[in-house]
Amino acid sequence: MSTPTRDPEDALGALNADRAYVHLLDQLRRVLADECRSPVLVGVHSGGAWLAERLHTDLGLNSPLGYLSSAFHRDDYGSRGLPTNIKPTVLPFDVEAADLIVVDDVLFTGRTARATLNELFDHGRPARVELAVLADRGGRELPISARFVGVSISLRGAQQLVLSQDTQGHFSFRVE
Amino acid sequence: MIRRHPQIDGQGRLRHLLSIDGLPKAMIERVLDTASAFLDVSDRTVKKLPLLRGRSVFNLFFENSTRTRTTFEIAAQRLSADVFNLNISASSASKGESLLDTIDNLAAMNADLFVVRHAQSGAPFLIAQHLDHLGKDVHVINAGDGRHEHPTQALLDAYTIRHFKKNFTGLRIALVGDILHSRVARSNIHALTTLGVPDVRAVGPATLLPGGLESMGVRVFHDMREGLRDVDVVIMLRLQNERMRGALLPSAQEYFKHYGLTPEKLAYAAPDAIVMHPGPMNRGVEIDSAVADGPQAVILSQVTFGIAVRMAVLGIIAA
Secondary structure, X not given: OOOOOEOHHHHHHHOOHHHHHHHHHHHHHHHHHHOXXXXXXXXXXXXHHHHHHHHHHHOOOOOOOEEEOOHHHOOOHHHHOOOOOOOOOEOOOOOOOOXXXXXXXXXXXXXXXXXXXXXXXXXXXXOEEEEEEEEEOOOOOOOOOOOEEEEEXXXXXXXXXXXXXXXXXXXXXXXX | OOOOOOOEOOOOOEOOXXXXXXXXXXXXXXXXXXXXXXXXXXXXXXXXXXXXXXXXXXXXXXXXXXXXXXXXXXXXHHOOOEEEEEOHHHXXXXXXXXXXXXHHHHHOOOOOEEEEEEOOOOHHHHHHHHHHHOOOOOEEEEEEEOOOEOHHHHHHHHHHHHHHHXXXXXXXXXXXXXXXXXXXXXXXXXXXXXXXXXXXXXXXXXXXXXXXXXXXXXXXXXXXXHHHOOOOEEEEOOOOOHHHHXXXXXXXXXHHHHXXXXXXXXXXXXXXXXXXXXXXXXXXXOEOHHXXXXXXXXXXXXXXXXHHHHHHHXXXXXX
């Protein structure tokens, strides 16, 4: 499902968050229709939460929308402590046996995805969990991959890919 | 050089929690925000988080406590810490061991965090300073020291107020009773003024109000009806029985008549005012049962929120 990887210099110039979003939406629409599914979307705070809200509207899903925090299961707590401004996990549905798609903005090392899975399983045992991301920037440190990917790019380890949302709801990426 | 606030390290992180005095507003707000995120842990299928896994928390209560010790114990266990409760008053201290010798022995057992209650004001500060001088990476939380402070009670009170009143600006809050001997009152005054409450009042007889309250930004009232007029929050304080013996008060009945919170006196407060009490309550001394069990009382919510707030303090400090 992923788009071809571009080299870093080319990638920065070509990185268009709205185009990546349309690509991600198309994949989800097609697969959910083919598999006759109406999954529950769960956004990872905070970039994944905006993304999940927009996908939830554009996919016309009737299921409730959930939000996950990775803060309580992070593996860097001992060195970095608790993050400030923790937004709470909100799962207004029964996680037990649910069909879920976890939505995040950027997939990098896979450590946030691992932490959110642990958070999710504290609330029950879902039937299926898949991962949808707007951008896969490579650099994985854990055996995690996303089924749905808006854009794949390759960035150097020290670079941060940050998603922003303007007042009209449009997304943009910047590299720090 | 003497560091004024040893609870904050050079990077601005909370290393110990010894007093609300000296705690920046942003840090208080961070504790409250973090507590909000911890609140639902009790409702999960798995009621535990792994943050303090492998850490040892020692509850050192040199003074008796049920509520504070239990809620600290629950909070630490919800964060997966190993918790050890030491009833020091019944062991080493009574055999003559000094406070710092007790601490050194427990630190040698690889403690990571001490939760300390002590009858002497400043004891947790002394312990924190001692451990810092030894270069031990052990954190200290003050769970009430003498007449000085009870910082986690003030934080859970602030959390309760924010939960029911949404913000602090524009509130009128009255603390009623024995302010003089109350570490809860002292911590609350620091917390509420730091958080921007514009009208903090102390209500009580002259014998139970300390001097210098006005310089802390507090308005003083001796008439309870005047003090409660239009307030949004009433924080009742426990009247300790020994005060009656110390000639500070004539009798419990006399105290109740003037400063006991009855429905009639509560009617002077705003119609949606909430009533708080740190516990344990003396019904018929500082509070009437009709109020304690009435619709405006949020006393049991304070206990529930206390677990989340103590989880937040442990989680922020122990990293």
